Amino acid sequence: MSNTTEQRHILLVDDDPQFTVVMSRAFQRRGYSVSIAHNSSEALNCIAQQNFQRAVVDLKMDKESGLQLIPQLKAAQADMDIVMLTGYSSIATAVEAVKLGALNYLCKPANIEEILKAFGDSETQPAIPDQPHSVDRLEWEHIQKVLQENNNNVSATARALGMHRRTLQRKLQKKPVKR
């Protein structure tokens, strides 16, 4: 199914530089050669220069939608496996992405394990039953991200998350979080 010895190219399309850097390292550690694009035109530039077996593309990049990129990537290389990854997910966009040819659709936060699994190589490490995030851990990361987007405004974050401010406070002061 998967040939781990051959060099594989993957294209990361996300407007968040930090995210792409972190992901890039993670993929490289697993034997991928990675190219990074921060918007659609950069992505198209990349695929004009070489072929990619896989692409991870963000749904929401500044003003443009990653959805439009899918058919363009597919047009250049019909057998490319594309996984959509986004922090602003919805059922409607997920359906659209798959109809447009995406292989899968994930919500951030997601780690490499989950992304690789989304591509289909779940059989990488049968010995290690690599666990998905625990619900608590996921919650923690999500809260932190939204907190940051709201400039550490606890009240605004609580509103955005649909949770009571008091509850958020308690979660924030109590959690080092395991796993």
Add this chain to the structure above:
Amino acid sequence: MSNTTEQRHILLVDDDPQFTVVMSRAFQRRGYSVSIAHNSSEALNCIAQQNFQRAVVDLKMDKESGLQLIPQLKAAQADMDIVMLTGYSSIATAVEAVKLGALNYLCKPANIEEILKAFGDSETQPAIPDQPHSVDRLEWEHIQKVLQENNNNVSATARALGMHRRTLQRKLQKKPVKR
């Protein structure tokens, strides 16, 4: 693409009798001939007797999943348009439904207008939500994803998530929260 003058057959698959009756009337009022099935075997029975251009199938029917029904319907009639409709919607199942051949995927409650629109191939790209998910919604999506990876095995999912099976069950019975 659609011919409104010709008599059209539509198949409703949902284990809720009340829902099917209401929907049935609404479709008939719009010139459809409707057949009702309350489970998979009834549905297969229906398509063995006549052809349907369209089908609306519920995701969660008692014990069985409507997902499995999709390829079966497609096998009998490859050009059938299938819309998945469910009160227990998640991105994971939406992606799976589309990959299995569903035309679209809607969340209950949905009225006829929305369903008919889902059948029409209006290529309008869905809007990207500008708010992050609520914590509860994120949890729901994550649970659904892991559940699917574990072939709907609740015990295994609970183990993978590090949560008690009883707790998982209680969460699963509840409808997903919005946002």
Add this chain to the structure above:
DNA sequence: CCCCTATGCGACAATCCGCCACAGGTATAA
């Protein structure tokens, strides 16, 4: 000064969670 908002925290009730138990159901191997 007033008004609005953010923050921290106490208190209490409602809800939820972890855990045990038990009764079927199902699948696989002997």
Add this chain to the structure above:
DNA sequence: TTATACCTGTGGCGGATTGTCGCATAGGGG
């Protein structure tokens, strides 16, 4: 077929968590 192991739905109960209200404090305009 029986035996065995696992999965599932459900009830109950004590303890933990959450939702909600209130109050005091602090900063920023106007």
